[in-house]
Amino acid sequence: MKPARPACRTPARKGAAEPFFPARPSRADTFTESVIREMTRLALQHNAINLAQGFPDFPCPAELKAAACNAVNEDYNQYAITWGAKDLRDALAKRVKHYNGMDYNPETEITVTCGSTEAMMASLLATTRPGDEVIVPEPFYENYGPDTVISGAVPRYVQLEDDFSLDEEAWKSAFTKKSRAIILNTPNNPTGKVFSNQELSFIADLCIDYNMVAITDEIYEHILYDGKKHISIGALSGMRDRTITIGSFSKTYSVTGWRVGYALAGREITSRLRKIHDFLTVGAPAPLQHACVAALQLPESYYRGLASDYDRKRKILYNGLVNAGFSCQLPGGAYYIFTDIAEFGMRDTDFARHLVETAGVAAVPGSSFYHDGGETKLRFTFSKKDETLVEACRRLELAGTR
Numbered sequence: 001m002k003p004a005r006p007a008c009r010t011p012a013r014k015g016a017a018e019p020f021f022p023a024r025p026s027r028a029d030t031f032t033e034s035v036i037r038e039m040t041r042l043a044l045q046h047n048a049i050n051l052a053q054g055f056p057d058f059p060c061p062a063e064l065k066a067a068a069c070n071a072v073n074e075d076y077n078q079y080a081i082t083w084g085a086k087d088l089r090d091a092l093a094k095r096v097k098h099y100n101g102m103d104y105n106p107e108t109e110i111t112v113t114c115g116s117t118e119a120m121m122a123s124l125l126a127t128t129r130p131g132d133e134v135i136v137p138e139p140f141y142e143n144y145g146p147d148t149v150i151s152g153a154v155p156r157y158v159q160l161e162d163d164f165s166l167d168e169e170a171w172k173s174a175f176t177k178k179s180r181a182i183i184l185n186t187p188n189n190p191t192g193k194v195f196s197n198q199e200l201s202f203i204a205d206l207c208i209d210y211n212m213v214a215i216t217d218e219i220y221e222h223i224l225y226d227g228k229k230h231i232s233i234g235a236l237s238g239m240r241d242r243t244i245t246i247g248s249f250s251k252t253y254s255v256t257g258w259r260v261g262y263a264l265a266g267r268e269i270t271s272r273l274r275k276i277h278d279f280l281t282v283g284a285p286a287p288l289q290h291a292c293v294a295a296l297q298l299p300e301s302y303y304r305g306l307a308s309d310y311d312r313k314r315k316i317l318y319n320g321l322v323n324a325g326f327s328c329q330l331p332g333g334a335y336y337i338f339t340d341i342a343e344f345g346m347r348d349t350d351f352a353r354h355l356v357e358t359a360g361v362a363a364v365p366g367s368s369f370y371h372d373g374g375e376t377k378l379r380f381t382f383s384k385k386d387e388t389l390v391e392a393c394r395r396l397e398l399a400g401t402r
C-alpha cells in the first residue's frame with residue numbers, strides 16, 4: 001500500500017493577512033462615477049426625456065454619414081497614424097487658422113485624440129507632475145476634477161461669482177508657486193458663460209507671471225448667441241506656446257459617439273502629449289477621422305445654422321423652465337441652462353431623482369459641477385429636437401413643479 005500523501009498545504013505567504021486586492025485603496029476611490037452618465041442610465045430606466053447628458057437626439061449632417069460609410073468601404077479600417085490621419089490634421093490646421101486665428105503645424109503641433117475627453121487627460125498627464133496644483137474654475141465640467149486627480153495633480157478650485165464674473169483678487173490669490181496649469185472652458189458648461197477678451201487677457205497674464213500652461217476646452221466654440229464672439233486664449237499675445245487648445249467634433253457636428261477630438265499645442269508640449277496619447281489609446285477611430293475631414297469642408301452657412309438652431313432651442317427650454325417655476329438666465333453659449341432650484345426646497349440630487357420619477361425628465365444635479373456646493377442648482381441641456389424640448393417642458397409644467 002502506498003503511504004498516505006501528506007496534505008498539500010500552500011505555505012503561508014507574506015501579505016496573506018492583508019485585505020484581498022480589490023479592497024485595497026486606489027486612486028479610483030477618490031472620486032465618484034460620473035453623475036451625468038448616471039442620470040442617463042436613470043432616464044433610460046424610467047423612460048424619461050434625457051435633458052441630462054449633452055448629446056443630440058437628432059441626426060448628424062448627411063455629408064458626415066456618407067463620408068463615414070465611404071471611409072469604411074474604402075478600407076480605412078486599420079490604425080491611423082498615432083497622432084492622427086494626415087488629411088485630418090491638414091484640414092484642422094486650415095480651419096483653426098481661419099476660425100481661431102492660430103497657426104499650428106499639422107506635422108508637429110496637432111494631435112487627434114479620442115474626443116476632447118482624452119485630449120484633456122493626455123494634456124494633464126503631459127504637463128503636470130504629482131503634487132502640482134491645477135487651477136479649476138468652479139462650477140466646472142465634471143470630468144476636470146477626476147482628470148486632475150488621475151494625473152496625480154491637486155485641483156485648486158476658484159469660484160466664479162454668482163453672475164459668473166471673475167473676482168480678480170480671489171483669482172490672484174489662487175495662483176501660487178505650485179500652480180502648473182489652469183483648465184479653462186469657454187463657452188462654458190454648465191454656466192453658458194463666454195469668457196471675454198478682457199477676462200482671458202487677465203488669465204493669460206497670470207499664466208505668464210506664474211509660468212503656467214493654459215489647457216482650454218473649446219468644444220462649444222461654434223455654439224454662441226446674441227452676437228457673442230469666441231476667443232481662444234492661445235491666440236493672445238505670449239500664450240501660443242503655453243496653451244493647449246482642445247477641440248472636438250462631438251458637439252459642433254452632432255457626433256458625440258464618434259469620439260474624435262484634438263489638441264493643439266507648441267512642438268515641445270505636443271511631443272510629450274503625443275507620447276501619452278499613444279500609450280493611452282494608440283489612436284482615434286481611423287474611418288471616423290477620415291469622415292471628419294468632410295465635416296471641416298462644410299460651408300460657413302453650416303455654422304450659422306447650428307448657432308441659430310440652438311438659439312431657438314435655448315429659448316424653447318428657457319421659456320418652459322420659467323413657466324415651470326425655475327429661476328434661470330439665458331446662456332451666452334454652449335447648450336445648457338443652469339437653473340436655481342432653491343425655491344423648490346429640495347436638494348439637487350433628490351430633486352433630480354424626483355423629476356425623473358414623477359415628471360419623466362432627467363437633469364443633472366448641480367453638485368456634480370462643484371467640489372463643494374451646488375445643491376441648489378440643476379442643469380438641463382437643450383441639445384434635443386424641438387419637439388423633445390416642447391414635450392419636456394410640458395411634462396415639467398404638468399408635474400406641478402411650480
Ligand code: PLP
Pocket residue numbers: 054114115116117118141185189217219247248249250256259260261
Ligand atoms: N468638454 C466639455 C466642456 C463637455 O461638455 C463635454 C461633453 O459634454 C466634453 C468635453 C466631452 O467631449 P468629447 O465628446 O469630445 O469627449
